[in-house]
Amino acid sequence: MDGFLERLQAGEILVADGATGTNLQKMxxxxxxxxxxxxxxxxxxxxxxxxxxxxxGSDIILTCTFGGTRLRLRESPLAERxxxxxxxxxxxxxxxxxxxxxxxxxxxxxxTGLLMKPYGPATPEEVAASYEEQAKALSEAGVxxxxxxxxFALDEAQSALEGARRVTDxxxxxxFSYDRGVRTMxxxxxxxxxxxYPSLGAxxxxxxxxxxxxxxxxxxxxxxxxxxxxxxWAKPNAGLPEMGADNQAVYKVTPxxxxxxxxxxxxxxxxxxGGCCGSSPEHVAGIVRAxx
Numbered sequence: 001m002d003g004f005l006e007r008l009q010a011g012e013i014l015v016a017d018g019a020t021g022t023n024l025q026k027m028x029x030x031x032x033x034x035x036x037x038x039x040x041x042x043x044x045x046x047x048x049x050x051x052x053x054x055x056x057g058s059d060i061i062l063t064c065t066f067g068g069t070r071l072r073l074r075e076s077p078l079a080e081r082x083x084x085x086x087x088x089x090x091x092x093x094x095x096x097x098x099x100x101x102x103x104x105x106x107x108x109x110x111x112t113g114l115l116m117k118p119y120g121p122a123t124p125e126e127v128a129a130s131y132e133e134q135a136k137a138l139s140e141a142g143v144x145x146x147x148x149x150x151x152f153a154l155d156e157a158q159s160a161l162e163g164a165r166r167v168t169d170x171x172x173x174x175x176f177s178y179d180r181g182v183r184t185m186x187x188x189x190x191x192x193x194x195x196x197y198p199s200l201g202a203x204x205x206x207x208x209x210x211x212x213x214x215x216x217x218x219x220x221x222x223x224x225x226x227x228x229x230x231x232x233w234a235k236p237n238a239g240l241p242e243m244g245a246d247n248q249a250v251y252k253v254t255p256x257x258x259x260x261x262x263x264x265x266x267x268x269x270x271x272x273x274g275g276c277c278g279s280s281p282e283h284v285a286g287i288v289r290a291x292x
Contacts (some may be wrong), residue, residue, distance in 0.1 A: 003104075004144050004145050004171050005171050005203060005231075008204075008231050008272075012271075013266055013271060013291050013292070014059040014104075014271065014272045014273075015058055015059050015262075015272075015273060015274055015284065015287050015288050015292070016058060016059070016060040016061075016233070016272055016273065016274025016275075017050075017053035017058040017060065017062055017274055017284060018053060018056075018274060018275040018276075018279030018280055018281060018284045019238075019275060019276055019278055019279045020062065020064055021035055022249065022251070022277050022278050022279075023280060024038065024045070024046075024049065024064075027045050027048075027049070028045075034067050034072075034073065034076060035064050035066065035067065036065060036066075036078060036085050036089070037078060038064070039064050039085050039088050039089045039092065040081070040084070040085065040088060043092055046064050046092050047092045047095060047096055050064075050092060050095075050096030050097075051096045051099060052281040053281055053284055054096050054097060054099045054100055054103055055099070055281065056282070056285040056288065057285055057287075057288030057292070058284055058288075059102065059104060060103070060105070060144075060272065060274070061096060061104075061105060062093070062105075062106045062107075062108040062147060063086070063089040063090050063092075063093045063105065063107050063108050063138065063143065064092070064093075064108070065086050065107060065108045065109070065110075065138065066108045066109075066110035066149070066150070067110055068085055068086050068089065068108075068109070068110075068134050069082065069109070069110075069130040069131060069133070069134050070082050070130045070133060070134075071112035071113070071114060071122065071127065071130040072111070072112050072113050082133055082137065083133070083136075083137040086107070086134055086137035086138050086141065087137055087140065087141045089138075089141075090105065090107060090137075090141030090142060090143050091141060093105040093143070094141075094143075104144040104145065105142070105144050105145075106143060106146065106147040107134075107138030107139070107143035107145070107146045107147065108147050109131055109135065109138075109146060109147065109149065110149055110150050111150055111151060111156060112127060115153070116153065116155045116156055116159070122156075124155065124158075124159045125159075127156060127159040127160070128159040128160070128162050128163035128166075129163060130163070131159065131160040131161075131163035131164055132163035132164065132166050132167055135163060135164035135166075135167050136167040136168070139167060139168040139170055143170070144170070144171075145170055145171040145172065145173065145203075146164055146168065146170055146171070146172045146173070147173040147206075148161060148164065148172060148173065148202075149173070149177075149209075149235075150175065150176075150177040150209050151174065151176045151184075152177055152179070152185045152186050152188065153186045153188070154186070154192065154193075154196065157176070157197065158196070158200060160174075161174060161197060161200050161202060165200075165201045171203040172201065172203055173202070173203070173205075173206050173233050173272075174193070174197045174204070174206065175233055176188060176190075176193050176206070176207055176208075177207070177208060177209040177210055178211070178215065178219055179211060180211075181215050182215055182218050189222070190207070190219050190222035190223050190226070191222055191223075191226045193205060193223075194223050194226040194230060195226060195227075198227070198230065204230075204232065204233050204271075205223055205227075205231070205232060205233070206232060206233025207219045207223070207233070207235070207236075208233070208234075208235035208236070208276045209236070209237055209276045209277060210236055210237060211237075211240060212239060212240060213236055213239060213257065216236040216265065217261065217264050217265060217268060220232055220234050220265050220268040220270050221268050221269075223269065224268055224269030228269070230269075232265075232269050233270065233271070234262075234270040234272070234274075235272075235274040235275060235276045236261070236276055237251065237253075237275070237276045237277040237279070238253040238258060238275060238276075238277070238278035238279045238280075238283055239253035239257075241277070249277075249278070251279075253278070254286070255280075255282045255283045255285060255286025255287075257286075258275060258286050258287055258290075259287050259288075259291070262291050263290050273287055273291060274287065275287065
């Protein structure tokens with residue numbers, strides 16, 4: 001089987017998975033509890049979710065390690081089990097991926113939750129070291145690529161990429177979250193991301209989470225116009241959530257709508273499409289029907 005980059009270079013459009021957190025909450029994860037705890041306490045549920053995305057047609061599934069850095073888990077007993085959590089999560093994802101030939105596993109590395117100096121307490125070196133530790137564990141456990149995702153600050157994403165590159169030559173996606181429409185909460189624009197991270201060792205530039213499906217199309221267009229040859233990743237929410245009667249977030253975008261916009265992202269230059277918050281296996285199946 002060809003690897004991740006080889007398949008993209010051959011022209012294949014790959015479908016990533018959907019949401020981890022919002023789907024685990026439907027399965028009983030308590031709000032505020034780190035999903036990484038379930039990697040150790042309820043591995044069967046983590047496996048079941050991953051398998052449901054494989055069954056829906058995902059070509060790439062992510063590990064349940066979005067918050068799996070020592071810094072993110074700093075106030076939890078899990079902080080001393082970082083390597084164990086990331087190893088186990090990768091093993092579960094690999095098991096799910098084995099259900100169908102050709103499914104790849106992406107190691108998820110999310111934000112630390114800390115601002116970096118001078119805006120917050122974190123230093124570039126400690127942030128890089130935290131991502132280095134996580135990337136090493138995921139790489140050792142056999143993931144096919146790393147996904148540095150939901151970034152909003154240029155400095156944290158740079159430290160994450162530098163830390164990961166110390167320990168692996170796996171393909172790396174750097175994906176930002178534009179939660180202010182077409183800017184991040186720190187004011188970062190897509191063109192800035194595109195001009196910065198490929199030269200630092202990122203193989204794919206992406207956008208995930210964010211706001212509306214329409215805004216994601218604008219972001220992908222800006223990425224593509226800045227660097228037409230770049231490989232792009234698009235993983236939007238299933239729209240903006242509304243609060244339901246039970247005080248739970250409700251995402252009203254349908255699988256068919258996700259599929260229609262996925263086609264627009266591909267037309268704009270995206271090579272990997274999937275879903276973020278609110279995206280169920282049904283949404284992934286809608287994307288698969290549309291772009292495959």
